[in-house]
Amino acid sequence: MALLAASTVGSIVRVVWSSLLSSVLVAVLFAGAVTGLIVGGELRRSNRGAAAAACTAAALVALAICVAAVAYGVILVGQKS
Amino acid sequence: MSADVILVIVVVTALAFDFTNGFHDTANVVATSISTRAIGPRRAIAIASVLNFVGAFISLKVAETVGKGFVDTGAVTTTVVYAGLLGAISWNLMTWYVGLPSSSSHALIGGLVGSVIAASGWSAVDGNGLLTKLVLPAVVSPLVAFAAAWLAVILVYRIVRSVRPGGVSRGFKLGQVVSGGLLALSHGTNDAQKTMGLITLALVASGKISASHFYVPLWVVVAAATAIALGTFTGGWRIIKTMGTKIISMDAAQGFVAQTAGAAVILASSRGGFPLSTTHVISGGIAGAGAGKRLSAVRWGVAGEIVTAWFLTLPCAALVGGIAYGVVSLFGSGDTGPIVLSIVLVLGLIVVFRGARGRRGGGARVPAPAVGEA
Numbered sequence: 001m002a003l004l005a006a007s008t009v010g011s012i013v014r015v016v017w018s019s020l021l022s023s024v025l026v027a028v029l030f031a032g033a034v035t036g037l038i039v040g041g042e043l044r045r046s047n048r049g050a051a052a053a054a055c056t057a058a059a060l061v062a063l064a065i066c067v068a069a070v071a072y073g074v075i076l077v078g079q080k081s
Numbered sequence: 082m083s084a085d086v087i088l089v090i091v092v093v094t095a096l097a098f099d100f101t102n103g104f105h106d107t108a109n110v111v112a113t114s115i116s117t118r119a120i121g122p123r124r125a126i127a128i129a130s131v132l133n134f135v136g137a138f139i140s141l142k143v144a145e146t147v148g149k150g151f152v153d154t155g156a157v158t159t160t161v162v163y164a165g166l167l168g169a170i171s172w173n174l175m176t177w178y179v180g181l182p183s184s185s186s187h188a189l190i191g192g193l194v195g196s197v198i199a200a201s202g203w204s205a206v207d208g209n210g211l212l213t214k215l216v217l218p219a220v221v222s223p224l225v226a227f228a229a230a231w232l233a234v235i236l237v238y239r240i241v242r243s244v245r246p247g248g249v250s251r252g253f254k255l256g257q258v259v260s261g262g263l264l265a266l267s268h269g270t271n272d273a274q275k276t277m278g279l280i281t282l283a284l285v286a287s288g289k290i291s292a293s294h295f296y297v298p299l300w301v302v303v304a305a306a307t308a309i310a311l312g313t314f315t316g317g318w319r320i321i322k323t324m325g326t327k328i329i330s331m332d333a334a335q336g337f338v339a340q341t342a343g344a345a346v347i348l349a350s351s352r353g354g355f356p357l358s359t360t361h362v363i364s365g366g367i368a369g370a371g372a373g374k375r376l377s378a379v380r381w382g383v384a385g386e387i388v389t390a391w392f393l394t395l396p397c398a399a400l401v402g403g404i405a406y407g408v409v410s411l412f413g414s415g416d417t418g419p420i421v422l423s424i425v426l427v428l429g430l431i432v433v434f435r436g437a438r439g440r441r442g443g444g445a446r447v448p449a450p451a452v453g454e455a
Binding site: 008009011012014015016018019020022023024026027028030031032033034035037038039041070073074076077078079 | 139140210213214217218221222225226228229230232233234236237240241243244245248249252253256259263266270334337338341342345346348349350351352353354355
């Protein structure tokens with residue numbers, strides 16, 4: 001009984017930290033991606049091609065990590081254990 | 082034959098409960114996306130319906146918890162499951178009619194626990210399971226959604242403060258299409274499974290499934306997924322009419338963060354097998370996103386309603402579930418009780434809805450937003 005309770009409380013703790021971490025991570029990465037794309041566009045308009053490309057690339061990487069994190073989370077929920 | 086009739090009544094009633102769950106929760110799932118104008122109402126509702134359906138297939142852990150996590154399956158009969166369901170529906174109707182906050186999920190489990198206690202005594206209930214798998218997650222989950230959204234909004238505002246607001250808004254509106262979809266998907270993974278668990282418990286009680294080989298049959302998954310998706314779709318048309326007057330004052334970044342935090346908490350809980358009140362979690366996320374921008378923007382009355390619902394729903398639904406079992410038992414152990422009470426329930430539903438329509442002049446109820454209205 002006590003063991004079951006301990007393992008369940010452990011599961012609740014996992015729910016707490018994993019949802020806190022994933023929410024903040026996804027939000028921050030997405031904000032970074034949005035900012036990077038906007039700044040990249042502004043740099044391109046002011047003819048700073050290299051900086052614009054770097055900014056856009058960083059934004060796309062952030063966006064890709066964001067999408068991968070969401071997909072990984074959904075796959076984890078679908079796994080049996 | 083009698084047991085089969087009761088089983089059919091339980092399945093139909095449970096699916097009707099699932100339909101009303103989807104119907105009621107559409108507002109929670111799509112309101113944020115619609116209010117920030119990230120997506121049109123019709124498209125938001127259609128996407129939410131489809132993703133609720135898909136979400137129901139992703140995991141079965143919550144169904145297993147509802148089916149065998151709180152009560153001794155050996156002490157459960159189809160009549161007990163029926164009485165529990167009847168208790169949950171009656172409690173939901175009463176609270177809806179008088180305007181008390183409630184949680185359908187907690188009412189469902191409370192009703193079941195109450196009818197099991199009435200039928201077999203306290204020893205048939207796993208108090209430890211009830212505390213760690215329902216009560217504790219119920220208290221923790223909205224707080225986690227609040228904290229996650231609050232922290233994320235603060236960080237997001239810091240990141241985007243130096244760029245054009247118009248571009249930020251457009252970016253987050255696009256993001257909200259995905260985060261809103263994720264929220265609908267997570268809703269399906271948790272809420273549809275409660276009905277699956279209850280139907281499977283009734284199948285175990287009627288001997289169709291062995292208690293030692295507890296599993297959720299595919300037809301149960303498909304039926305529950307369809308019921309919640311249809312409920313979401315039907316409930317949505319009410320939103321189209323009312324959203325124009327009840328706009329939640331949020332920007333796209335807040336909406337994105339609130340939906341992401343809500344979806345993350347619900348998905349993580351579904352993985353852990355914890356049945357949650359998805360309404361409370363989503364409200365927690367919205368309140369957190371509001372508090373991250375400006376504390377005074379949060380309607381703290383909504384938080385008070387959640388706390389009231391925590392304290393009221395489980396014991397009161399259990400009491401009503403116990404009474405429902407007592408009333409069903411008056412008719413004996415056959416199918417007469419469930420048949421008579423189902424007819425009474427349908428008549429009661431008609432009377433309550435007519436009464437409510439008369440009182441409110443036909444207007445639909447819209448859930449109170451967790452942040453100030455525009």
